[in-house]
Amino acid sequence: MMNTVDAVARLAQAAYDGDATVVARLLGGGVAVDGLNSRRRSALDLAVHQGHGEVVRLLVGAGADLEQRAGEYGESTPLCLAALHGHTAVVGVLLDAGVHPEARNRFGNAPLVLAATAGAEGRPDTVDLLLDRGADIDVMMKDRTPLDWAAGFGQVRMVHQLLVRGATPTAQALALAREHAERYPGSRQKFERVIDALRAAGATAGADRAVRRPCEREEGD
CATH class of the missing domain: 1.25.40.20 (Ankyrin repeat-containing domain)
Structure with a gap:
């Protein structure tokens, strides 16, 4: 051998x-x-x-x-x-x-989560395949869903993709996008687009699912 x-x-x-x-x-x-x-x-x-x-x-x-x-x-x-x-x-x-x-x-x-957040806008095809093969779209990693992570990184395309695939528009995703819009003025525009997408999907502060942990920081609309 x-x-x-x-x-x-x-x-x-x-x-x-x-x-x-x-x-x-x-x-x-x-x-x-x-x-x-x-x-x-x-x-x-x-x-x-x-x-x-x-x-x-x-x-x-x-x-x-x-x-x-x-x-x-x-x-x-x-x-x-x-x-x-x-x-x-x-x-x-x-x-x-x-x-x-x-x-x-x-x-x-x-x-x-790795596929959704890698690179500038995630790996769309890989995300779709994982979802098609049974991955939970709201899987939690370090108390955040894939949508939460993508929103926090300002990944506009991925946020839209996850929402279309049925991701829960969490209050945490909205809070993260708002927080980072204030923290990173140079990237404010993309975070505002994320915020718009989340609000259009029904995300509001404090409207998270009961199974989620409370956000560390919540802001009013």
């Missing part, structure tokens, strides 16, 4: 490069699918990070650990890493393999 350090390193590099032919050959030769390279990263970790869906499918088929630590510091999981980077095809492969759409990393980060 080719489980030498060199063979594992070659598998990891081929996965990073997206070279499915080499990956398949090395796996067929018996290289350990979850072996770690010199930087303590596996082939699946690197393929997910780079968004190589075909390679991820090969590694999953070879029995790669779907819940392994991923990311440069082992801080994530394959699903959370794919969601963060908006690699929608990879997310689909992982979900098809049985990963739960709400499976969190060791810091408690939810894939849907």
Whole structure:
């Protein structure tokens, strides 16, 4: 069985490069699918990070650990890493393999929140896929929903997308958008657009669902 350090390193590099032919050959030769390279990263970790869906499918088929630590510091999981980077095809492969759409990393980060808040306007396609595959649109992460997080970051497009998909227009989302509009004058316009969207959807201060925790700061209309 080719489980030498060199063979594992070659598998990891081929996965990073997206070279499915080499990956398949090395796996067929018996290289350990979850072996770690010199930087303590596996082939699946690197393929997910780079968004190589075909390679991820090969590694999953070879029995790669779907819940392994991923990311440069082992801080994530394959699903959370794919969601963060908006690699929608990879997310689909992982979900098809049985990963739960709400499976969190060791810091408690939810894939849907990561997808909704990454980059300037989130990862719209990844968000839709996670929702289509059963993720709770109002999942709580650190006492905030995906909509709350997106509103706090001033992500206008994502706020609209989540509202269209049925997110609860919480009082907390409204409070965060208002607070940040005052705190960041240079970004005030985008937060005002978020506020308008939330109010149009029915959000008012103090009108949060009973299951939510009270907002730390609420403002009157």
